[in-house]
Each structure stands twice: as C-alpha cells, then as structure tokens.
Amino acid sequence: MRGMAKLIVPAAIVLAVGALAVTSAQAATAKIKLSPSLSHPSASVKIKGTGFPVSTSVTIDFDAIPVATTATDVGGAFSTTFTVPASALPGAHTVTATAGATSAHKTFTVETDWAHFGFDNTNTGDNPYENVISAGNVPSTTPTWHFVTGGYVAEPAVAGGVVYFGSTDHNLYAVDAKTGAIKWSFAAGDNITTTPAVVGNIVYFGSIDNSLYAVNATTGIKLWSTPLAGHVTSSPTVAGDVVYVGSNNFQVHALDAATGRILWNANTGGNVFDSPTVVKNVVYVGSADDNLYALNATDGSVKWQKNYDGAPVDYSPAYVNGILYVADGSFVHAVRASNGGKVWTYKLHFGVAAYDPSGVAVADGRVYFGCTCGTVTALDAATGTVDWQLFYQSANQSLTVANGLLFLPEEGSTDLLGLNAATGAQVWDVTEGPPLSGFAAWLAPAVSDGNVYAGATDGNLYDFKPPAP
Numbered sequence: 001m002r003g004m005a006k007l008i009v010p011a012a013i014v015l016a017v018g019a020l021a022v023t024s025a026q027a028a029t030a031k032i033k034l035s036p037s038l039s040h041p042s043a044s045v046k047i048k049g050t051g052f053p054v055s056t057s058v059t060i061d062f063d064a065i066p067v068a069t070t071a072t073d074v075g076g077a078f079s080t081t082f083t084v085p086a087s088a089l090p091g092a093h094t095v096t097a098t099a100g101a102t103s104a105h106k107t108f109t110v111e112t113d114w115a116h117f118g119f120d121n122t123n124t125g126d127n128p129y130e131n132v133i134s135a136g137n138v139p140s141t142t143p144t145w146h147f148v149t150g151g152y153v154a155e156p157a158v159a160g161g162v163v164y165f166g167s168t169d170h171n172l173y174a175v176d177a178k179t180g181a182i183k184w185s186f187a188a189g190d191n192i193t194t195t196p197a198v199v200g201n202i203v204y205f206g207s208i209d210n211s212l213y214a215v216n217a218t219t220g221i222k223l224w225s226t227p228l229a230g231h232v233t234s235s236p237t238v239a240g241d242v243v244y245v246g247s248n249n250f251q252v253h254a255l256d257a258a259t260g261r262i263l264w265n266a267n268t269g270g271n272v273f274d275s276p277t278v279v280k281n282v283v284y285v286g287s288a289d290d291n292l293y294a295l296n297a298t299d300g301s302v303k304w305q306k307n308y309d310g311a312p313v314d315y316s317p318a319y320v321n322g323i324l325y326v327a328d329g330s331f332v333h334a335v336r337a338s339n340g341g342k343v344w345t346y347k348l349h350f351g352v353a354a355y356d357p358s359g360v361a362v363a364d365g366r367v368y369f370g371c372t373c374g375t376v377t378a379l380d381a382a383t384g385t386v387d388w389q390l391f392y393q394s395a396n397q398s399l400t401v402a403n404g405l406l407f408l409p410e411e412g413s414t415d416l417l418g419l420n421a422a423t424g425a426q427v428w429d430v431t432e433g434p435p436l437s438g439f440a441a442w443l444a445p446a447v448s449d450g451n452v453y454a455g456a457t458d459g460n461l462y463d464f465k466p467p468a469p
Helices: 002-029
Strands: 031-035 044-050 057-062 065-071 078-083 091-099 102-110 142-148 157-159 162-166 171-176 182-187 197-199 202-206 211-216 222-227 237-239 242-246 251-256 262-267 277-279 282-286 292-296 302-306 318-320 323-328 331-336 342-347 361-363 366-370 375-380 386-391 400-402 405-409 416-420 426-430 446-448 451-455 460-465
Touching (some): 065 078, 162 202, 361 400, 375 405, 400 446
Antiparallel strands (some): 031 044, 211 222, 318 323, 361 366, 446 451, 451 460
C-alpha cells in the first residue's frame, strides 16, 4: 500500500501542476477586441474574446458596471455586444471580460463629438449624448481659452479632441479642444463661413471661392477640392460615401467622398444656403426659391417639393421620427418627410410685419426657434402648441441643445445665452467685455465633452467649461 501511495501522490501533483499551467496559459493568452473602441454614451459596442476557458460563462464589465453576459464556445472564444452606459463621462474607461479566474482588459474612450452642422445628418441641433455640462453647473461655466483668427469665426465642429472651424480670413483651423493650441491651418481661396463636417480622418468644408474641399483631419493636407460654380455657403453633409452640399448657383451637389468627383447636380430656383438633411437615402434641403425639396440621394431626382408660404427656406430642416421641422418666412412647420404634407403650422403673431424665425432645434419633444421679433419659443413637437415663450432682443441664428440646456446667440447684442430647455429660465449669460474683444456678436456654439465652443465676430473662437466636480 505504501508503494501505491508513493505512486498516486506524484500523479496528483502532476495533474494539479498541469491544471495550473493551463490556467496560467489561458490568463496569458486571453484577449478581447472592441469595435468601436471610441464612441459616445449609449453606443452599441461589439466585443470579441479568444483564449478563455472553454464553454464557460463570461461577464463583461464597463469599469465596475456589468453590461453583458455570454459564454465561450468549445474553442474558448466568444462574441457579443454591449451598450455603453449613458452615465459614462468623456475619457478613458476599462472594459473587462471575465471567465472564472481568467480575464482580459481593453480601454474604451468616451467622446460626445459635435462633428457636423446641426450635430448630425438629421440637423436637430441637439447633442443627445452630452452628460457633463448641465443646468446645475452651467452658471459656473467660464472661459478657459480663446484662439485668435484674422476674421469672423464660423460655427465649429468637434471630433476626436480637436475643434475644426473656418474664418473669414480664408483659413480652416484645427486646434486642440482642451488647450486651444493650434494643430494646423489650411488656406482656402476666400472666406469660410460654414461648419465643416468631420468623418473618419477627413474634414469636408466649403468656401465662397466656389469650391468644396476635403483635407486630412490629422495634418490638414488637402486630399481634393472640387469647383462648384457658386459660393459654398452651405455646410456639407456626409452620408455613406457621398458628400451633399448646396451652393449659390441654385444647385444641390452630390460628390464622391473619397475623390471629390461630382455624382449629380440637382437644380433649384434659388441659392441653397442650408446644410442638407440626409435620412434613409433622401436629401431634404431648402432653397431661396421658397421651396423645400426632397431629393433621391442616389441620383438627385425630385421626390417632392413644397412651397409653403412664398418665403425662402434658408435654414436646414430637422428630422425626427418621420417628421421634418422647418422655418420659413413668419412660420414654423411640421411636415411629413414622406410627402411634405403639413402636420401643423405655427405663425408668428406680432402685428402685420413679417418676422424671420431662426433655424429650429428639436429635442425631448420640443421644437425651439428664435425670431427677429425678439422671442425665443418652445413648441410641442407633436401639436405645435406653445410650451413656453420668452422675449429677448433678437434671436435669428441656429440654436444648440445639450443635456437639458438651450444655447442661443442674441443677435444685435453681445450676449450668448444658456436657458433651461424645459422651462426657458435663463441660467447662463456671456456678455460684452472679457472675454470678448469689444462689441462683437456670437454664432451658434457646439457643445461637446462638457465644453461650449463658440465663434464670434471679434475673430476669436472661445471655449467655456464648468469647473471640475
């Protein structure tokens, strides 16, 4: 028996050591891959793992928050998806996959980019992912840096920690979003008055030198430029592999995003100033010929066009759940995206004079707009009835919504205002004097990662940020 015991004990030791070796090897070789590895709160992320114990339950954690469970296959691999927590703040986070004693980690970066005029291709003017700046901390928001150009600064775009913006000094600038330090500038042939669109590593923008440009987002090196026979005062929209933009030669253009080759031109009867809204292979765009157009995104053919009030449609329509919200003349309309039929119309009732509304912003069931009549109004998006209305000097520019806040430049004054979007109560105001260089006017800001980036006619781009918690 003693002989048997001597034989059995070494065998058990060998088995235990072997098991430890397998576990150690699995721990050393377990890997996960995230796609994408950078996105906004509430984004869907695909995670793949290899080198884990076979046929074992796997828990996925985002920092300390469980976000998914799955199981490995007979080869120790798994694939599943998870949703980034809506509360995830901008910055680096750790995603961990754990199966028994085996785990692997990857970094996921949260950003709430504002990479396009009107935020995205729907042109709602709302950043639904912003979760830093709020009604609670915006009263303490102060300027952190400013960048000086040689002309008026257009509305910016923010992507990947960089702010991109044009100026009437003919340059497109790229500056560090945290510090304002310049990364590069690109000289066009004339003024750049609209917001660039940033997609991947390419920045698309137009100039009144009659050209649309594409430059490398990292270096500013030109990739291509295409003449369009008219001033480009429309912000471009990129959908798939196509760039859509309007111009002052009465046309809407579609160009190959990689090469700049013109795919089609669609004629209207007037200048096209607004940024096209592109949803489900349809391009919605207004024209100074008083029409709102719906164009086939593939070939530019007209699906429908509507003249609602005999007034130019100079601002981008906002698309939400099959409804377009658009301002023209003295009216704001909700119309069906399928055929242009009206759902409701709101008329500005101030005497007999015609007042111009601003572009609209749509968020949380409300339609927001300003007016040269001196009002800012929130309408119920479903019915068009007034939710709240306030009187200001004038508000006839694009509006910005983020995390329950409505930002608007007060035209004819030096005020950039922040309102509680639910009630209209003013919670923030930047006015004449520091940081502004004398009397100047603001343009609509972009809100990203807790920052408010706003250009002004004093030639500066400003960054405002609340204090760290």
